[in-house]
Amino acid sequence: MSSSGKPLRYDQRPVDDTPVHTDDLPATPQRDRTIPATAWVEAPPELLALGDDIGGPVAAYKRRIGRWLLWRAGPATDADARYFAVAAGDLSDQWTFRLYADGRGEGIGPDGARHERFRAWKEALRDARDAR
DSSP: OOOTTTOOOOOGGGBBBOOOOOGOOOOSOOOBBBBBBBGGOOOOHHHTTTGGGGGGGEEEEEEEEEEEEEEEEEEESOOEEEEEEEEEEEEEEEEEEEEEETHHHTEEEEOOOSSSSSHHHHHHHOOOOOOO
């Protein structure tokens, strides 16, 4: 939180490198800090390399959506970014969504459908019931 008590913008939150385990990742978005993928003890290699082809940003934890842990490499708007969802109970169950600087997006969801809207991809995560 800022000194005024308002949440900090995502790009103004301090990075918290404190090691964290899967069960300790918070359910809701963090408004006072950024948890980098490098702090997640069980982070799969695919997550650690998520931003490699878009300028190398380290992925940051965003929130849980049901059984999924949601991460993002890159900024929230106006630039290339990639989202990564991984099932907390099966780190091999992974899905990505790519956002382009021009606003286009694409990704396959756990429903097997190709999504062009980030919201629809997140809804597919929310609605996914069973592991692959």
